[in-house]
Amino acid sequence: MKCFFHKSILLLCLMLTGNYIAWCRQEKPRFHVIAFYTGKNDQAHISFVYEANKWFPAMAAKYHFTYDTTSNWANLNSSFLSKYQVVLFLDTRPDDPAQRAAFQQYMEHGGAWIGFHFSAFALTPSAFPQNWDWYHNTFLGAGSYVSNTWPPTSAVVRVENRQHPATRNLPDTFSTAPNEWYRWSNDLRQNPDISILLSIDPVSFPLGTGPKAHEIWHNGYYPVVWSNKRYRMLYINMGHNDIDYEHHSHRELSSTFANETQNKLILNALQWLGTGSNIP
Incomplete structure (x- = not known):
């Protein structure tokens, strides 16, 4: 009886230890993500931000990373950024010189970034002029916005670089979620630093x-x-949902994150930037 009791206690301890180890492995975040956004003016961009701030927390819980958000661009400073491995710009970009300098320093010292759609927009004259050469010409390489397709529509896209971690296991071509597509002033094919x-x-x-x-x-x-x-970064032109512009109802007609292949691209990119490795 005593031997059975000791064996039972030992078995219970092993089970509890195993459960504890599994719990620790499950709960410990692999990396930390902070998303900056403005969420004003264009209803399609607001729709995307709202959707992103629901989708990313769900993915964070599933793939074991943390996801925080802020609309306070004053948080774009070295102390705040030091807590995070990946920064997202969901819609706009910083305008304050100190914030811009902090972001450039973060990226030049090994930080990681994903920018969506409007985060690359720059047009002079406009409310978002091209007045940040490092960001638009050196970092993004795109220069200024030139034009866009209309209305938001799905497109077939082709994978140009199959060796990049973000494109791992993607099909050669796939149809995207509806989007407004941008054209740029710079030919990215002529920039040796850019991998399309x-x-x-x-x-x-x-x-x-x-x-x-x-x-x-x-x-x-x-x-x-x-x-x-030259940086740990990815720009993704997607991020403009289709809205009922015709009847001015502001009703959402599409969802950026309803496209599983497109989602795989984003998750691949997060894994690569957050941990430095590919998704298994």
Whole structure:
């Protein structure tokens, strides 16, 4: 009886130890993500931010990272950023010189970043002029915004670089969630620091229906996801949901995160930037 009792206690201890180890492995975050956003003005961008701030926490719980958000761009300072391995810009970019300097320092010292859609926008004159050369020309490489397709629509995109961790296990081509697609002043193919990961596949043309002629793309080369090899970063042109513009109801007609292949790209990128490794 005593022997049975001791064996039972030993078995219970082993079970509790195993459960504790499993709990520790499960609960310990692998990396920490902070998302900056503004969430004002354009309803499509507000819709994307709202959706992102629901999707990323769900993914954080599933893949064991933390996800925090802030609309206070004053938090873009060295002390605050030191807590995080990955920074996201969900819609806009910082305008304050001190915030810009802190972000550049963060990136130049090994920080990681993913920017979506409007975070790369720059047009002079506009409320978001091209007045930050390091960010738009050196870091992103895109320069200024030139034009876009309209209305938001799905496109077929082609994987240009299959060796990059973000494109691991993606199909050669796939259809995206509806989006407003941007054209840039700089030809990213001519920049040796830029690795283009996805571009618009020609089968997508004509892309957009207008009504303005320049809102319909009939040909050309359009990168939509790329990385700068000098930094740990990824820019993703997706991030503009389709909205009921015609009837002015502000009703959401699409969801960026409803596309599983596109989601895989984002999760691959987070894994790569957050841990420095590929998704198994």
